[in-house]
Amino acid sequence: MEISFGILLVLCLFFFLAGFVDSIAGGGGLISTPAMLVCGLPPHVALGTGKFASTMGTLTALWTFARSNLVVLRIAPVGFVSAFVGAMAGSGLALLLDSALLGRILVFLLPIGMIASLFSGKRYSDEGELPETGLWPKVIVMGFFIGMYDGFFGPGTGSFFILAQHVLLRMGLVKASATAKVFNLASNAGAFAVFAAGGVVLYSVAIPCAIANILGNQAGTRLAIKVGAKAVRGFLYVTLSLLTGTLIYRFFLQ
Secondary structure (H helix, E strand, O other): OOOOHHHHHHHHHHHHHHHHHHHHOOOOHHHHHHHHHHOOOOHHHHHHHHHHHHHHHHHHHHHHHHHOOOOOOOOHHHHHHHHHHHHHHHHHHHHHOOHHHHHHHHHHHHHHHHHHHHHOOOOOOOOOOOOOOOHHHHHHHHHHHHHHHHHHOOOOHHHHHHHHHHHHHOOOHHHHHHHHHHHHHHHHHHHHHHHHHOOOOOHHHHHHHHHHHHHHHHHHHHHHHHHOHHHHHHHHHHHHHHHHHHHHHHHHHO
8 A cells, every 4th residue: 555755654653652762661552553544544554664663762761771780681581481481473364354344453452551540650669589389380371462452553562571470470660660571572562563464564654663663762761760651641641532532523423
């Protein structure tokens, strides 16, 4: 499909904002996914194209965390594999659904992503040791099922990973945020692999949007202290409300 230069600029702006918000408050997919649908990309193409851009953005965020030695390396390999496989399963399911049906499902799933992002705003300060009992089953189940959600839909995945690691693995918020990037990178990459094989990645949009997403992540990291997550989160919900209203009109009222 052909995308005009004007629409491409709008999408790049949304992906920049998504990367900016994601680096500070989480939930960047709540901006990028509905924005692509509003701009006319079919649901499957929107998901596939978005996964390419988000994979690149997550990779840069993970690199920043890794340089600060905040990633819990003990669980990273198993978490990466389980999330990758789960995302492939979720993306495969998404490809089996009719495009119109998938669009309606995405509208219903948006509030789930919002709720996950809301709960991620709580700042946990306690830092416990990794539980020895049931550690690997918890890591595998967490990686697979949240990864499957990411492959099928996506927004709010980072928040789910952070919360799951804090509750199940007793991690503090900083280490959970850092280690969640490993899981999230895997789920993004797994979903992208399936969507790419299915031929639903629009690279003429995905590449410039990926660059915009990376720049947004970098800008958000630098401005996080000045702006604060609370302010960005408020902006996120205003944007989401406008986009959701447009999506409801497109998929249910037209």
